[in-house]
Amino acid sequence: xxxxxxxxxxxxxxxxxxxxxxxxxxxxxxxxxxxxxxxxxxxxxxxxxxxxxxxxxxxxxxxxxxxxxxxxxxxxxxxxxxxxxxxxxxxxxxxxxxxxxxxxxxxxxxxxxxxxxxxxxxxxxxxxxxxxxxxxxxxxxxxxxxxxxxxxxxxxxxxxxxxxxxxxxxxxxxxxxxxxxxxxxxxxxxxxxxxxxxxxxxxxxxxxxxxxxxxxxxxxxxxxxxxxxxxxxxxxxxxxxxxxxxxxxxxxxxxxxxxxxxxxxxxxxxxxxxxxxxxxxxxxxxxxxxxxxxxxxxxxxxxxxxxxxxxxxxxxxxxxxxxxxxxxxxxxxxxxxxxxxxxxxxxxxxxxxxxxxxxxxxxxxxxxxxxxxxxxxxxxxxxxxxxxxxxxxxxxxxxxxxxxxxxxxxxxxxxxxxxxxxxxxxxxxxxxxxxxxxxxxxxxxxxxxxxxxxxxxxxxxxxxxxxxxxxxxxxxxxxxxxxxxxxxxxxxxx
Ligand code: C2O
Ligand code: CU
Ligand code: CU
Numbered sequence: 001x002x003x004x005x006x007x008x009x010x011x012x013x014x015x016x017x018x019x020x021x022x023x024x025x026x027x028x029x030x031x032x033x034x035x036x037x038x039x040x041x042x043x044x045x046x047x048x049x050x051x052x053x054x055x056x057x058x059x060x061x062x063x064x065x066x067x068x069x070x071x072x073x074x075x076x077x078x079x080x081x082x083x084x085x086x087x088x089x090x091x092x093x094x095x096x097x098x099x100x101x102x103x104x105x106x107x108x109x110x111x112x113x114x115x116x117x118x119x120x121x122x123x124x125x126x127x128x129x130x131x132x133x134x135x136x137x138x139x140x141x142x143x144x145x146x147x148x149x150x151x152x153x154x155x156x157x158x159x160x161x162x163x164x165x166x167x168x169x170x171x172x173x174x175x176x177x178x179x180x181x182x183x184x185x186x187x188x189x190x191x192x193x194x195x196x197x198x199x200x201x202x203x204x205x206x207x208x209x210x211x212x213x214x215x216x217x218x219x220x221x222x223x224x225x226x227x228x229x230x231x232x233x234x235x236x237x238x239x240x241x242x243x244x245x246x247x248x249x250x251x252x253x254x255x256x257x258x259x260x261x262x263x264x265x266x267x268x269x270x271x272x273x274x275x276x277x278x279x280x281x282x283x284x285x286x287x288x289x290x291x292x293x294x295x296x297x298x299x300x301x302x303x304x305x306x307x308x309x310x311x312x313x314x315x316x317x318x319x320x321x322x323x324x325x326x327x328x329x330x331x332x333x334x335x336x337x338x339x340x341x342x343x344x345x346x347x348x349x350x351x352x353x354x355x356x357x358x359x360x361x362x363x364x365x366x367x368x369x370x371x372x373x374x375x376x377x378x379x380x381x382x383x384x385x386x387x388x389x390x391x392x393x394x395x396x397x398x399x400x401x402x403x404x405x406x407x408x409x410x411x412x413x414x415x416x417x418x419x420x421x422x423x424x425x426x427x428x429x430x431x432x433x434x435x436x437x438x439x440x441x442x443x444x445x446x447x448x449x450x451x452x453x454x455x456x457x458x459x460x461x462x463x464x465x466x467x468x469x470x471x472x473x474x475x476x477x478x479x480x481x482x483x484x485x486x487x488x489x490x491x492x493x494x
Pocket of ligand 3: 420
């Protein structure tokens with residue numbers, strides 16, 4: 001079916017694409033790929049611009065961000081009402097350095113309250129941009145903080161109570177890159193938009209008139225709003241010309257609730273070099289990579305042996321959905337600057353289990369026990385430890401300067417089993433184990449979001465330092481978060 005016809009066939013037909021939870025561990029298709037005739041790859045990949053500072057002084061750099069409404073063209077001749085930062089859809093890439101002091105002028109031009117949360121960034125609680133830091137329509141917010149962490153690919157997005165999913169869906173999200181001196185000398189590609197490419201992967205549904213179709217039913221809340229159009233940097237099936245060399249892709253699963261399995265045509269290898277919180281110890285070669293909503297990975301792909309003109313497709317398999325030919329890489333004539341990969345990236349400051357002085361259990365419950373028999377509409381669906389988010393309740397108190405183990409368990413008191421994830425503000429954690437087994441090598445670095453499949457038990461270890469105050473933890477399937485699958489922890493000084 002042509003995409004135009006698909007669009008015309010409207011919402012009911014559109015929904016059908018997202019319902020196969022049966023085979024292949026929930027991915028609609030087997031982890032192999034076939035050449036697909038007739039795919040388009042006609043639009044060049046848009047690269048979000050680097051955010052130019054408003055001013056750069058010796059003591060700090062100031063940036064401006066405006067949350068605004070816009071019109072975006074996903075389909076030829078169809079305008080879709082969207083939201084964006086400093087533009088119509090998505091936002092500019094913010095690039096800062098470890099140690100830099102930054103200030104932001106954030107202006108809310110929407111007619112709803114919103115926030116800007118720096119996902120993965122270690123900042124004082126009052127500048128975290130979570131649901132406690134609302135920006136009213138027509139108002140400014142002026143956070144300022146010092147970057148105190150290693151090079152990493154982070155992102156920013158709204159986080160207002162009950163509105164996160166909708167705001168992100170309509171287009172509010174952007175990348176936040178931290179650089180450091182070490183990163184510049186690793187021998188990895190660093191030419192933004194040339195051999196260092198931001199790849200924001202999302203999916204969307206549309207009504208037949210081109211409007212975005214956000215939550216329509218209880219099914220959407222439970223399974224998340226799973227789109228049937230895959231967009232990369234806001235564009236359907238783009239292509240990008242890459243140099244004949246090593247190319248670095250900064251991947252963000254910026255979808256609301258989808259889990260993606262990524263792989264390249266011809267089983268081409270991807271070398272994972274970084275996860276959520278930065279570089280891992282050494283590159284890990286994979287042919288497929290799973291990212292749940294909110295997770296990032298940096299991979300490098302070696303095109304140096306390819307002929308100019310050679311094409312490689314990025315395939316995205318969507319959990320509960322289908323396979324997409326997401327985008328295409330075309331090898332250009334120019335030789336790449338980088339043709340070999342570093343053997344060692346960065347030593348890991350692994351935290352020993354024995355350093356932990358406290359451990360906690362977080363039950364991510366599709367239905368909690370108290371909810372049994374209360375049905376889909378009950379207040380006990382999508383809880384953490386049986387509770388729903390309450391801004392007036394602190395769920396956990398953590399001592400500043402201590403190390404903790406958080407054990408995250410995906411359970412359900414009903415037949416309905418769903419994947420969940422755990423995202424923790426303020427810190428980066430290490431995965432200790434998953435159902436008792438050490439994490440896969442590519443998952444052994446610093447992370448802030450972790451996928452927890454039904455029946456899984458994942459132990460995380462983390463250190464709380466620098467800042468006291470109230471932060472969030474939540475499922476990063478945004479429809480779950482907005483439904484209340486979130487809690488607050490307060491870091492308190494001793
Ligand atoms: Cu990406 Cu609490 O969020
Ligand atoms: Cu976050
Ligand atoms: Cu969830």
